[in-house]
Amino acid sequence: MMEEEKKHASLGDSKDEYDELDEETLFIVSQTFKALSEPTRIRILHLISDKEFSVNDIAEHLGLLQSTVSHQLRFLKNLRLVKYRREGTTMYYSMDDNHVLDILNQTINHARHH
Amino acid sequence: MMEEEKKHASLGDSKDEYDELDEETLFIVSQTFKALSEPTRIRILHLISDKEFSVNDIAEHLGLLQSTVSHQLRFLKNLRLVKYRREGTTMYYSMDDNHVLDILNQTINHARHH
DNA sequence: TATAAATATGAACATATAATCATATATTAC
DNA sequence: GTAATATATGATTATATGTTCATATTTATA
DSSP states (O other), X not given: OOOOOOOOOOSSOOSSOOOOOOXXXXXXXXXXXXXXXXXXXXXXXHHTTXXXXXXXXXXXXXXXXXHHHHHHHHHHHHTXXXXXXXXXXXXEEEEOOHHHHHXXXXXXXXXXXX | OOOOOOOOOXXXXXXXXXXOOOHHHHHHHHHHHHHTSSHHHHHHHHHTTTSOEEXXXXXXXXXXXXXXXXXXXXXXXXXXXXXXXXXXXXXEEEEOOHHHHHHHHHHHHHHHOO
């Protein structure tokens, strides 16, 4: 978990400089892809990509425990990838990030066409 | 690690059927995004996206151990995301999947423009 | 063949993470 | 208020994963 430290490339000489990834960008990018790197989360996102679903509906459609779905939805919610609305005691979840949805669909198609 | 089993949705009634993700697609998609979900791998891919680099060059540019880089390159190599060529004892690595590179760049830009 | 240089690999360790279980919270209806 | 329903949450456990260290492998050269 510990890795060598490195001096920052001196900005100024713009010659062979390439655009370094700052820590924040790196974090956001890695978190975004991490959301898409788990079969369970992929299935949830894929399911709710067209229309909203309640937590229980997601669990039933995908054969998952309610608790599992709720945990994963929290993850996706924290990243603002999904949104939700309440109706009584029921929470309806749906997609909230078109860019990520695009990327997911692109990659699904890419994977299918072998 | 064990989750409820579920009967397959009966194909045939095409009414509200949505395109289920088969296991293989799910695996490929998740693996692809997993490759992009780690800061170290992101930095490596981003570095070699324009031109080829040797293992040692990557390690030096990114402040990583040679061993760390080599392990991660094996990961990326197995997914055919990078290719390599030998020159003496030196191995030069470069990108080998434009789709994944596209997705990475898209997401980096998306993350940067806040 | 012996040596050096570059890379790859296996084992060990620490950490991260997903699923599960039990339970808490929130909302509605009575 | 109490009961019922839907969801959220904390703790636990098993597993997956990234880094490090030591060493093996590969290639070139003397």
